[in-house]
Amino acid sequence: MTSNTPLPATFKPSGPLTGTISVPGDKSISHRALIFSALAVGKSRITGLLEGEDVLATADALRMMGAKIEKKDDVWTVHGVGVGGLMQPDNVLEMGNSGTSTRLLMGLIASHPISATFTGDASLTKRPMGRVIEPLSRMGADIRARKTADYKECLPLTVNGLCPAVPIEYRLPVPSAQVKSAILLAGLNTPGITRIVEPVLTRDHSETMLRGFGAQISVETDAEGCRVISLTGEAELQPQKIKVPGDPSSAAFPVVAALIVPGSDIIIENVGINPTRAGLYEVLQNMGGDIRFAKKRTVGGEPVADIHVRHSPLTGIDVPADIAPSMIDEFPVLFVAAAMAEGETTTRGLHELRVKESDRLSQMAKGLGLLGVSLTEQDDGLTIRGSGGKPLPGGSIKPVIETALDHRIAMSFAVAGLATESGLSIDDIRPVETSFPGFDELITKLAAT
Numbered sequence: 001m002t003s004n005t006p007l008p009a010t011f012k013p014s015g016p017l018t019g020t021i022s023v024p025g026d027k028s029i030s031h032r033a034l035i036f037s038a039l040a041v042g043k044s045r046i047t048g049l050l051e052g053e054d055v056l057a058t059a060d061a062l063r064m065m066g067a068k069i070e071k072k073d074d075v076w077t078v079h080g081v082g083v084g085g086l087m088q089p090d091n092v093l094e095m096g097n098s099g100t101s102t103r104l105l106m107g108l109i110a111s112h113p114i115s116a117t118f119t120g121d122a123s124l125t126k127r128p129m130g131r132v133i134e135p136l137s138r139m140g141a142d143i144r145a146r147k148t149a150d151y152k153e154c155l156p157l158t159v160n161g162l163c164p165a166v167p168i169e170y171r172l173p174v175p176s177a178q179v180k181s182a183i184l185l186a187g188l189n190t191p192g193i194t195r196i197v198e199p200v201l202t203r204d205h206s207e208t209m210l211r212g213f214g215a216q217i218s219v220e221t222d223a224e225g226c227r228v229i230s231l232t233g234e235a236e237l238q239p240q241k242i243k244v245p246g247d248p249s250s251a252a253f254p255v256v257a258a259l260i261v262p263g264s265d266i267i268i269e270n271v272g273i274n275p276t277r278a279g280l281y282e283v284l285q286n287m288g289g290d291i292r293f294a295k296k297r298t299v300g301g302e303p304v305a306d307i308h309v310r311h312s313p314l315t316g317i318d319v320p321a322d323i324a325p326s327m328i329d330e331f332p333v334l335f336v337a338a339a340m341a342e343g344e345t346t347t348r349g350l351h352e353l354r355v356k357e358s359d360r361l362s363q364m365a366k367g368l369g370l371l372g373v374s375l376t377e378q379d380d381g382l383t384i385r386g387s388g389g390k391p392l393p394g395g396s397i398k399p400v401i402e403t404a405l406d407h408r409i410a411m412s413f414a415v416a417g418l419a420t421e422s423g424l425s426i427d428d429i430r431p432v433e434t435s436f437p438g439f440d441e442l443i444t445k446l447a448a449t
């Protein structure tokens with residue numbers, strides 16, 4: 001973040017949201033586009049890259065390890081060093097708020113003959129890294145992490161890579177695309193076959209993109225119904241031209257805003273609708289949301305569409321736990337939609353939300369509570385009793401909502417503010433820059449047209 005001082009922001013009740021917009025590039029795909037391009041031999045070109053702080057942290061780290069990354073007009077060019085060709089960074093890798101940068105790059109370094117120290121902001125240094133340390137250590141990397149009082153392994157940490165590393169077969173104990181991708185990245189420079197067994201499907205951008213870059217990767221389903229991903233190591237990646245679609249996790253905010261503000265009717269162009277990411281849209285449709293997908297197409301192996309959303313009365317539902325991985329980043333804004341629905345919405349199986357950029361169950365419960373929403377917080381979910389479309393009262397003062405360095409908490413309450421009686425303030429809007437530069441202006445534009 002450019003400044004060290006929190007920047008409060010106010011969001012007021014809004015008239016109808018209308019117009020056609022687009023959202024910034026997909027964060028997950030942007031990280032992977034830079035990393036795989038840095039590992040190809042030669043020049044890749046990327047358009048639509050998310051220029052948020054998280055992705056820029058990945059770019060800076062890759063530059064420190066030898067990749068040449070530049071931007072001219074709307075095109076990012078990456079001159080890759082080839083798998084195995086990363087150089088020793090001569091400074092600490094500063095990861096800011098970005099768990100994806102940290103975990104993916106840890107995997108990358110684990111099978112290179114280099115070492116790197118990672119650090120981050122007050123949110124990232126609290127997040128658990130044991131989930132990547134464990135498989136990467138099995139592959140031979142030596143990783144030294146700070147231990148917390150409750151024996152969690154956290155940043156700062158140092159990865160001493162091993163080359164050649166040892167291929168492993170690893171069953172993911174938590175449904176995490178970051179862990180899966182860290183192991184795949186380590187496997188790229190490891191002789192033999194690295195195999196990952198995934199009992200619960202998580203976002204599959206790494207697999208799709210690796211295939212596009214020419215890696216030998218296969219995906220099968222075993223007798224228990226688990227996905228088995230096999231990657232042949234010592235890969236040679238070919239440079240690519242990549243078009244990054246709009247981020248469905250960012251589109252989620254204007255989508256919910258349009259659903260809950262009466263009279264709204266918006267179109268969001270060019271949004272990724274990969275089924276491993278699109279759970280929120282299905283849940284909102286099941287709640288009665290008028291959401292339509294137009295001009296469905298495939299761009300760079302990823303399904304993309306324009307999303308048309310109209311204000312709709314929503315009804316609370318029981319959100320099944322098995323849809324959680326396909327909407328894991330969207331629960332904060334779903335809770336806002338639930339707060340405006342008729343009746344009760346129940347969610348469960350959401351332990352992972354407690355170890356994101358903040359404890360998202362607790363932050364959302366606290367903030368919605370301040371707005372007068374009736375809810376119950378369980379260990380693994382929230383039960384929310386909605387207002388039936390009535391504006392959220394929020395008490396007689398404007399509540400100042402704590403965002404805990406979490407971009408998705410900040411944007412969720414910005415959306416909630418549009419549906420309050422008298423507005424609300426959040427304590428810090430800066431974290432939005434990690435994933436959605438221009439968010440504030442976009443919401444203002446929708447409210448003004």
Ligand code: S3P
Nearest residue numbers: 028100175176177178179328329
């Ligand atoms: C991401 C995976 C998810 C998600 C994060 C981005 C990725 O994390 O929450 O914002 O790009 O792989 P987990 O893999 O830890 O669930």
